[in-house]
Amino acid sequence: MxxxxxxxxxxxxxxxxxxxxxxxxxxxxxxxxxxxxxxxxxxxxxxxxxxxxxxxxxxxxxxxxxxxxxxxxxxTRKIGFIFQDHRLLPWLTVEENMRFSLPEGEPDKDGVIKKYIDLVGLKGFEKSYPKQLSGGMAQRVAVARALANRPDTxxxxxxxGALDAITKIHLQEELLSIWNRDPVxxxxxxxxxxxxxxxxxxxxxxxxxxxxxxxxxxxxxxxxxxxxxxxxxxxxxxxxxxxxxxxxxxxxxxx
Ligand SMILES: Nc1ncnc2c1ncn2[C@@H]1O[C@H](COP(=O)(O)OP(=O)(O)O)[C@@H](O)[C@H]1O
Ligand SMILES: [Mg+2]
The missing domain is CATH 3.40.50.300 (P-loop containing nucleotide triphosphate hydrolases)
Structure with missing residues (x-):
């Protein structure tokens, strides 16, 4: 390869x-x-x-x-970055945070946001603010936000690193199942x-x-x-x- x-x-x-x-x-x-x-x-x-x-x-x-x-x-948008802290904007909802990071030219922002929120298991939390989410959920949004830009890498x-052991294992499994569907x-x-x-x-x-x-x-x-x-x-x-x-x-x- x-x-x-x-x-x-x-x-x-x-x-x-x-x-x-x-x-x-x-x-x-x-x-x-x-x-x-x-x-x-x-x-x-x-x-x-x-x-x-x-x-x-x-x-x-x-x-x-x-x-x-x-x-x-x-x-470049081809390379996405996920940090230890989620770096979500506190004054924006989950959905708005996602929208904020999408490129101007994205033709179907609503569809993309929905797809990636669903993918990380956060359906129903679109209107939540970062402070209303647990650490694991906020990190899931960070993963969704990065993936929504469809990076190659x-x-x-x-x-x-900042999550408890059980949440960490859940997120590792989620990352792998995302990778299994789309091996970025x-x-x-x-x-x-x-x-x-x-x-x-x-x-x-x-x-x-x-x-x-x-x-x-x-x-x-x-x-x-x-x-x-x-x-x-x-x-x-x-x-x-x-x-x-x-x-x-x-x-x-x-x-
Ligand atoms: N902008 C910078 N200016 C000066 N020193 C830096 C800067 N960024 C990182 N360093 C130093 O470089 C070394 C490596 O840092 P870093 O890449 O953050 O390590 P790691 O992520 O492995 O913990 C550290 O000693 C750090 O203090
Ligand atoms: Mg470091």
Whole structure:
């Protein structure tokens, strides 16, 4: 399958207090169309910076970042973004939030809004305001809003990181069932190792200071995956070890 995103030799540094801070170092990664690629790594290893570059929000870097064969030069509707916080406008209803983010030229705004609200299971909440929704429901609206723009690729930056464990599992299942119907390419940043393995076709493990790719795992578990199968547990153990090798914690205390 064709690589929709191609990152090669990507490095990024920031200037802080007159000093250079190397945040990403020599990142090379190809992402195939329709794949879900999970990226895990500790806090500060440059995951959000990498997604911002892919979203076209940051163009000051060395190396290459290509989307559909062209250098990413700025934000495009072909690439959607979902953040940890829902970023809904508090003074607009669910429906109005959706409408606000649709392009001017969308010929059937009502139909599109209805379709995606239904898809994330929020029928009946069209007229609700964000403060009337639970965290999980608000995040569902964020997913619907991103998908309504029919992106080719979805970038997700710890999208379920603020949710409780049960709600998180529900949303993971919903995301997968949406993907099963319409396999949009996803780049999912998370620090939840189980989530990374469960959702990803591949799991990229990053190490900090500066952020580098330590390992890329192909998750060959077939689908649907079982979160408790021995093959799942096996890959989980390998990734845990890699992940915690970067911290000062004794490994025995971390699982
Ligand atoms: N605009 C910026 N200016 C200076 N430093 C930044 C900026 N954005 C991020 N950083 C620094 O880059 C490093 C990586 O940040 P980030 O990409 O947010 O990491 P992660 O998402 O993996 O936690 C951090 O040390 C952070 O402080
Ligand atoms: Mg981050």
């Amino acid at each position: 064709a690589e929709i995103i191609k990152i090669s030799g990507l490095s990024k540094s920031f200037e802080r207090d007159g000093q250079r801070l190397d945040v990403l170092n020599d990142i090379t990664l190809g992402i195939e169309e329709g794949q879900i690629v999970s990226i895990i790594g500790g806090s500060g290893c440059g995951k959000s910076t990498l997604l911002r570059i892919l979203a076209g929000l940051d163009t000051g870097y060395a190396g290459q970042a290509l989307f559909e064969g062209r250098a990413i030069a700025g934000p 979805l970038l997700l930056d710890e999208p379920f 390419t996803m780049v999912l940043v998370t620090h939840d190792i189980d989530e990374a393995i469960y959702l990803g076709h591949r799991v990229v493990v990053m190490t900090p200071r500066p952020g580098r790719i330590k390992k890329i795992h192909d998750v060959e578990l077939g689908r649907p995956k079982s979160r408790t199968s021995s093959s799942f547990v096996k890959i989980r153990e390998v990734i845990y070890k890699e992940f915690f090798a970067e911290t000062d914690l004794p490994f025995a205390y971390t699982i």
